[in-house]
Amino acid sequence: MEGAISSRPNKRIAVVTGGNKGIGFEVCRQLARDGGVTVVLTARDETRGAGAAEKLRALGVTDVVFHQLDITDASSIATLVDFLEARFGKLDILVNNAGVGGVEYPQELDANDEKVSSLHQFAGLDSNQRLEWMVKNVREPIDAARKAVETNYYGTKHVTQALLPLLLQSSSQGRIVNVSSEYGLLRLIRNEEVRRDLNDIHNLTEERLDEVLDKFLQDFEADALEAHGWPTGFSAYKVAMAATNAYTRILARRHPTLRVNCAHPGYVKTDMSMGSGVLTPEEGARGVVKVALLLDGGPTGKYFTKGEEASFV
Template identity: 75%
Template sequence: MRLEWMMTNVLETTDAAKETVQTNYYGTKKVTTALLSLLQYSSEGRIVNVSSEFVRLILISNEKVRRKLNDIDNLTEEALDKLLEKFLKDFEARELEANGWFTGFSAYKVSKAALNAYSRLMARRHPALRVNCAHPGYVKTHMTMSSGVLTPEEGARNVVKVGLLPDGGPTGVYFAEGKEASFL
C-alpha cells in the first residue's frame, strides 16, 4: 500500500535525478577505479555491485537503449556516459516516456541498469576478477518505506553470498536473491 502511494505520488526533480545518477553510477565507478589496482593484486579479487530487479532490460521499452545496454561486446564506458547524458536531457525535457525510458523512479532504475552494464564491461576487461551484480531482494529499509519482505540481514546475506563465490566462479553475471538470473 505504501509503495503504491510512493510510486504515484513521488515526483523526481531534475536535481535529484542528476544526484542519483552521480551516486549510483559515477560514484560506484569512481570507487571501483580507485580500488582496481588493489583488487588486481588479489588472487581472486571480487566486485559485487548492488542492483535491483526493477532494472531488468526487458523493462526498457526503447529497443535501441535496451540493445545498447545488452551489447556487451561492443559497449564502451564512453557510450554509457553518452546514454546517461541522453537520459538526463530527456529527463529535464520531461520526455522519458516518449523516448522509452523507465518511468517511476527512473533515475534510480537507469543508473542501476547502467551500473549493471558497467559491471559486465569490467568483467570482460578484467577476467581475473569476479565482477557481478546482486539484487538483494525486496528488503525492509527506509528506501522501501519498510514495505519489503526481507530483513536487512537477509538482503545483505544475498549480496555477501555473491562475494563469496568460489575462485574461478562466474563473472559478469546478475544474481537475484543469491541465484544466477538474466539481465533481460
C-alpha cells in the first residue's frame, strides 16, 4: 500500500487528498515531476488510489507513494498521521483537494465514471451556459447537501487540524492549499449578515462557521434557501466552499509561520462538472501547484484563481 520510496531528509513532503483522478492526480504528478517533491497520494478507495500511484510510476513519476484516506473518517485520518510521523517526521505541503458536488447526478451519468466527459459535447456553449446546463441536470436532496458540508468543510478542517503539528515541523514555511471554487465567492450569498460575518476575518471564529452551516442546513431542509438569502444551484457546494475559504483565513491569522491559501483551478473537465468544464485537469492543476510552491514569505490567507491572487468577494 505505501510503496517503497525513500526521501532525502531535506526533500519536501506533500500530501494531496483526493489524488486518484482529475485535478488531484495532476497536482500529484506536477508536484513530484516539476516541483521535486515527494508526494503522498491519498484516496478514499484503496484500489483506485494504488492504481493511480502505479500509473504515475509508469509515467516515470517515481517519487510518489499511496496511502488510503477518507477525510470524513477520524480513524483513517489518524492512520495517515501515524504513517507520516513514522516515515517522514514532518510535512511541508498539504493540498486539500478531496470533495463532493453536493448533488445527485443523473443515473445515466455516473459521477465516478472518468469517461463521463466524453459523453456530452458542449461546443458553442460559453462557461455560464455550461454551468446552467449542469444545474438543470442534477438534483439537490438534503442528504447530498449534508454530505457536501461534512466532506468539503468539516473533512478538510479535520485533516488540516490533524496534520498541523507535522506542518509546523517543516524546515521551510509549511503550506496549506485548499482547492476552492468561484462558487465559494461571497457575492453569491445574498444574506447580508452571513456575507459580512464570513468576510470579517479579524473577528470570525470556527464557532460562528458552525452556526452558519447549521442554519444553512436547517433552511435547506425547510425549503427556505431563497427566502433567507442562500445561493441556489449547487447550493451546499457553494456554502461549504465559502466556509472553507473563511476557515483558510482563520488558519492564516492563527499560524503566521505557515502559508495558508485557497486556489481555484478554473472550470475544469472532471466528473464533478460532468465533463462540462473548459480546462483540462492538467491546466487546472497548474494554478494549484503554483500556490503550493510559493516562495517562503509569500502571500498567506489569500484566494487565487488560476494561479493569480484575487478577491474572496
